[in-house]
Amino acid sequence: MLSFLPGLFILVGAVQYAPEAALEARGVREGVVVVADSATGKDGKNHRLTLRTADGEELEERLAYNGSGAPRVGERLDVIRDPEGVVPMERADEVDAAGRLGGLIAGLVGWTLLAVLAGWRGHVRRRRGKTDSLLLSL
Incomplete structure (x- = not known):
């Protein structure tokens, strides 16, 4: 335990x-703006955020956000994304x-x-001749 x-x-x-x-x-760090939020799930807590860079380019990958308190549309974020597309995008903070x-x-x-401590305790107990269960005796 x-x-x-x-x-x-x-x-x-x-x-x-x-x-x-x-x-x-x-990773590449960039500032983005949330342009759309598609919330799914029973409670609407699984968000897929569509992001746009400062250049006006919409990112193909969407930022996944699970839970309440998701960024709102129009909010600015810093994200880190993998240019190779292997690791999902994360908020920079x-x-x-x-x-x-x-x-x-x-x-x-x-x-x-x-x-090591558990092994030492077992070693000491065996040397003293105590072979009963270690689970119930202290």
């Missing part, structure tokens, strides 16, 4: 680090590859420390 939180950091960090690192490394890497490293360190 103690390894759940570090494991969650590892899972989230591993899944989200690669796309954000790709956007940070090769939400891309934090360094933070994701920090979470991934913290999860790995935490999980490693808990595994």
Whole structure:
């Protein structure tokens, strides 16, 4: 049970680090204006925003936004998009590859420390001759 939180950091960090690192490394940052919003889903919380650059060019890719508080039509945003089209576009203020890497490293360190402590506890219990269940006795 103690390894759940570090494991969650590892899972989230591993899944989200690669796309954000790709956007940070090769992404193109540009200012855009929201020109249309097509909300779908039961609550209308799945938004697909149509964006236009400062040059007046409408972007082919749409920005996906899930949840309430989506940017309104006419609102200006900074986005980072992948010129190769491999990684989906993100709002620039939400891309934090360094933070994701920090979470991934913290999860790995935490999980490693808990595994070593659990192994040491089992080793000490076996040396003392206690072979009953470790789950119920403290």
